[in-house]
Amino acid sequence: MTNLPLKPTLWHTLRQNPVTLKELRSRMRGRRAFVVLTVYLLFMSLFLALIYLAYLTTSGPGGSGARDAGKIMFTAVLGMQIFLVIFIAPAFTASAISGEKERQTYDLLRTTLLSPSAFVLGKLLSALSYVVLLILASVPLQSISFLLGGLSPEELIISQILILVAAVTFALYGLYCSARMKTTLAAIIAAYGGALFVTFGTPLIAVLITLITGAAFITTGTVGWVTEATLTYLGLTLSATNLPATLVLSETILQQENTLLFYTQSIRGHSVWLFSPWPLFILLYALAAWLLYRACVRHVRRISD
Amino acid sequence: MSNIIEIEGLSKRYGDLVALNDLNLTIDQGAVVGFIGPNGAGKTTTMRILTTLLQPSSGTARVAGYDVAQNPDAVRRAIGYMPDFFGVYDDMKVWEYLDFFAACYDIPPATRHGMIDDLLGLVDLGHKKEQYVEGLSRGMKQRLCLARTLTHDPQLLILDEPASGLDPRARIEMRELLRELQNMGKTIFFSSHILSEIADVCTSIAILEAGNLVAHGNIEQIRRQLRANRTIHVRLLGEREPLVNLLQTSPGVVHLQTDDLPADSLRFDFSGDDVALSELIQTAVSHHIPLVSFREEEHDLEDVFLQLTKGVVN
Numbered sequence: 001m002t003n004l005p006l007k008p009t010l011w012h013t014l015r016q017n018p019v020t021l022k023e024l025r026s027r028m029r030g031r032r033a034f035v036v037l038t039v040y041l042l043f044m045s046l047f048l049a050l051i052y053l054a055y056l057t058t059s060g061p062g063g064s065g066a067r068d069a070g071k072i073m074f075t076a077v078l079g080m081q082i083f084l085v086i087f088i089a090p091a092f093t094a095s096a097i098s099g100e101k102e103r104q105t106y107d108l109l110r111t112t113l114l115s116p117s118a119f120v121l122g123k124l125l126s127a128l129s130y131v132v133l134l135i136l137a138s139v140p141l142q143s144i145s146f147l148l149g150g151l152s153p154e155e156l157i158i159s160q161i162l163i164l165v166a167a168v169t170f171a172l173y174g175l176y177c178s179a180r181m182k183t184t185l186a187a188i189i190a191a192y193g194g195a196l197f198v199t200f201g202t203p204l205i206a207v208l209i210t211l212i213t214g215a216a217f218i219t220t221g222t223v224g225w226v227t228e229a230t231l232t233y234l235g236l237t238l239s240a241t242n243l244p245a246t247l248v249l250s251e252t253i254l255q256q257e258n259t260l261l262f263y264t265q266s267i268r269g270h271s272v273w274l275f276s277p278w279p280l281f282i283l284l285y286a287l288a289a290w291l292l293y294r295a296c297v298r299h300v301r302r303i304s305d
Numbered sequence: 306m307s308n309i310i311e312i313e314g315l316s317k318r319y320g321d322l323v324a325l326n327d328l329n330l331t332i333d334q335g336a337v338v339g340f341i342g343p344n345g346a347g348k349t350t351t352m353r354i355l356t357t358l359l360q361p362s363s364g365t366a367r368v369a370g371y372d373v374a375q376n377p378d379a380v381r382r383a384i385g386y387m388p389d390f391f392g393v394y395d396d397m398k399v400w401e402y403l404d405f406f407a408a409c410y411d412i413p414p415a416t417r418h419g420m421i422d423d424l425l426g427l428v429d430l431g432h433k434k435e436q437y438v439e440g441l442s443r444g445m446k447q448r449l450c451l452a453r454t455l456t457h458d459p460q461l462l463i464l465d466e467p468a469s470g471l472d473p474r475a476r477i478e479m480r481e482l483l484r485e486l487q488n489m490g491k492t493i494f495f496s497s498h499i500l501s502e503i504a505d506v507c508t509s510i511a512i513l514e515a516g517n518l519v520a521h522g523n524i525e526q527i528r529r530q531l532r533a534n535r536t537i538h539v540r541l542l543g544e545r546e547p548l549v550n551l552l553q554t555s556p557g558v559v560h561l562q563t564d565d566l567p568a569d570s571l572r573f574d575f576s577g578d579d580v581a582l583s584e585l586i587q588t589a590v591s592h593h594i595p596l597v598s599f600r601e602e603e604h605d606l607e608d609v610f611l612q613l614t615k616g617v618v619n
Contacts, residue, residue, distance in 0.1 A: 018408035026396040104392035111356050111386045112409035303360050
């Protein structure tokens, strides 16, 4: 009987990725990584302690004040996680490939047998692993909100899934910029430009659309329920492209409609099915991540003209 | 002997600029070939095409039988490439550097440890195994990069200016290393501006100017092609007149020169082969002409290079 070689599992392939191993070894070597993690957690702890002290001085333990304090603490940690995902994840990856070009190590790698997909995946995983480490390290702090009663398990789980999906997409966007640009500076500018547009540009567009359509409604007089329902769907879809908007809106729908997915709302006498934006956010960001990954691999594979 | 590099009609254009113009070149397996040319001649462009880093505009290049454009992975498996400028990673030890690139060439972890020790021994960096790469001298980094090119035991080494920026000792060490690699059976295709080194190490040369191949072959063959006549220097005891008289009537003596030379010396160009030259010496001896020295002028690679190139730059 002959022993056929076992096909390596995905986990084995990822664990053996030389780029991931090299990057993680470099990143975690020395004190820098641990100092950053410690300072980050200390800062978060101090911030949460201040919120808790403020709550104690105003209302004492128990009661609805505790729920509010729990909610504020949860929101504060979430805010920090959003910042990490939108601005730190792309910054980590924006230098990943352009840095190799600037360091003149890119050609050395491109003449090896390392496949473009293994290279991109290695860079992505090594950058993400540190961001995910920072996010996961803050989960225990976030869980204090459970003790105060201001947070449900669904809220915590969904928020962390959204944060992780966004982290992958923003990291891949940074990596794409890094593959496209020749210098790290240009890649970082492009990465931050894109991240800022998605974070602040889409709400701005939403506000502009609301103002324009509002003005149009005033001029035309009445608005049909179909138009209003369409605009509501458009607003929900647009909010599903924006992480803070998705988090806020999904939380609001959960609190007001007591649902995680669908609910009905009466629009001008007609009952309309509406949706919580977080599943669409995951779908859109997963799609964007896949497209960005493919584009990155294509760029790395390309032989210079 | 089979060809490890086969280049046919290879051209590379950047807009109006012709970096390589219809290059045809073959390199035998086991050869050590020096690639010479002024800056901008197209040497690095050729090497980047051969190492699958650059698309040619036209023509084909095959390495170890594989087309560089059609089968880049097979070509990468067959070559070890050292670019003219290369960087190293910070926060990485010498053994980690080799381990990383060995992993990139799919070398199993179990075999890497011994291989790294062997390679470090070959490039004389065994004592630096646990040191950080950034702390190595330029010469050591060059040797480490050379060790990196050998991690997957390639047939062909393509080295772009391997001795550039090195001090004399490091250059000698690099030259010795190339000889060692030649003895190991590697084919080496390398560019350099240090012509004396190329003459020392190479079995053949290829000279490129403004994207055109101006000469290729054994250094001695090229010298002969360049000079139809060999120049002979003679020194005698006493007067040179008897020898002058003899040479004036001897076949093959093309141009006799005594001006600006000491009274006991002369120089002449000779069109004959070694047999004819030997006969000439025997005739002189039989005429009792007291020869002290009779030597052929050596033309080094610099002379060859200067004769073949016109200083044209793209």
